[in-house]
Amino acid sequence: MQKKMLTKTISVIIIAAFLAIMVFPFFSILVTSFKPSSEIFGKATAFQVIANNPTLDNFRTVIDKGILNSIKNSFIVATLTTLYVVSVATLSAYILARVRFKGKGLVLGLILSVSMFPQMVVVGPIFNMFYKLDMLNSYFVTLAYSSITLPAAVWIMVAHFKRIPISLEEAASIDGCSQWKTLWRVIFPVALPGVFTCAIMTFIAAWNEYLLTLTLNSDKEFQTVPVAINALRTQFSILWGEITAATVVVVVPTLIIVLLFQKQIVSGMVSGAVKE
């Protein structure tokens, strides 16, 4: 009995330490965002929790510098990506989960290897392609996101379609439903939770994308959150007040998404990785 108590205590301590470590950086950022510059760099005040003269100036400055515009860009780009990637993934995953055909293993292998390839391979050629087609600095960057989001989306959808009993379609096909109608009217409603999971995962992946936006959209007007926030660092000075304030602002949308959709996120994370 005593041993059990000990294990439990250790478990609680580990979990508590884990939670503390996970939360601490956010706490530290939040605290700093209300400090004026003099207090952030002052020897005596740098590590003080509560600012002597709390201020909202940092937030005002980053809003003036257009952080809201980059949040808007991120929303536009992530939403567009989610819309087309989920549609394309649903259509193809339905076939990949249901139809047996020659070369299917090859198709699955191709999708898998695209997801494993270093993203850096596509950056140079895609930059040159966008340059030639005059698509740099625009929302066309969302098309380039397909190389990182599409394979994972297809993977999630295939896993979900496989869980739906095939008898459902057999019944539909006996009733004379076409393939398209079967997918749209019979399967899609049942698969909706899976589609939703896929959408959330795609949205987060697109929201977090850094490399392609950095390369293709150098114009501030079209920068997304991860790129814009790093542009706040200038060559000669690091304005931590502004950076921490901007971080607080941009973490809020992510926080909301995680709190609302944690079940879908966990299910999306493990589909494909865990065999049931």
Next chain:
Amino acid sequence: MRKKITAKQAAFLLPLFLLLSVFAIYPIVTSAVYSLFDYRTNDQRVAGLYTSTNFNAPLFVEDCGYIAWFLEDDLTLLDDADQKELQRIADSAGELADRYQSETDVIKVSAGEKDEIASAISRLKADTLAVYQKNADIAFYNGSDKLSTIFGEMDSCLIESNFTGLSAYASLLTDTRFMRSLRSTAVFTVISVFLELVFGMALALIMNKAIKGIGAVRTTALIPWAIPTAVSALMWSYMYDGTSGIVAKVFADIGLIASPELMLLSSGGAMTAAILADVWKTTPYMALLLLAGLQIIDRGLYESSKIDGAGTVRTFFSITLPLLKPSLLVALLFRTLDAFRVYDLIAVLTGGAQGTETLSIYAYKLMIGQNNYGYGAVVVLAMALCVGVIAFVFVKVLGAELVKDD
């Protein structure tokens, strides 16, 4: 039972294929082609993929124009005979220009044409310099120095093939910067994935037992995973900052580093910083994947092992680990590949300074920073090869099951 796919079903797959072809397969193939050329867009002689000799006609026409114009300026200072000679040279430069006037871009030329152009340029050069040499005592408006510059540029109008074949791959072996970044990448990958595995496993085992409060832990765990890497790296770079960073201060206070500034400015410190930030961000992901794997293990097995009198350690190694192996391998594979191609984190935290330059950072600097697409593609494909080897080891040697085609 293998069926043929119907046209209608194939149409469902069409959008996927289109997107993957344009944004994944085409770029990969293009990178492979780039890697065979000395392709640098900031140097006009190698700013394209040339398999044969090419001729920069617009530049040539422009240069001929300059020569004729410069010569006419100097004409009046000479005596009659030399004036005639110089006029003749200027006219022939004009004729050469006329011949290629209609070309608007770099054109392909045959070996014969190449020789013809080359000899025309050298004749023009020799004739001009002869006149100037003869009248070395005259102070010309332009003189032979200015003209030599233009002749030099004219020589570069003939563009030799920049096809290098596989030789750039061989130069990787002697490229110390490549070797250094390969080593940094390997160090980063091995250490961070190992730490993530240990911490992730511990957390997963605890979360699998405790039911109360697991929701809160899971939510908290998702947040670092869900925020952009570029943002979390920025948060950590604040905490590592020499004057205001709390982590740097604590590390200096307990004596791990000599002073807070060294956190990001010493080679050991910078790599440690990058690894810690990565472990912070991805341990929760690992824990949740392993937890999902643990949850599908039949609880009855644990009960029977308890009845048989097996201890906790014994149970872990004989029941949990073997049954967790499939999920464990897949999780490890994904994490290893992710760590191996790390870009955002390092780019934001150190920019590749202090021995933290990974392969992705090096390749990006080559391609986007120096416009050296040829060699950048070589580095990137060497990286892809490593990724292939890692995947092969996991799938074939360790037996990770990725594609289940039933």
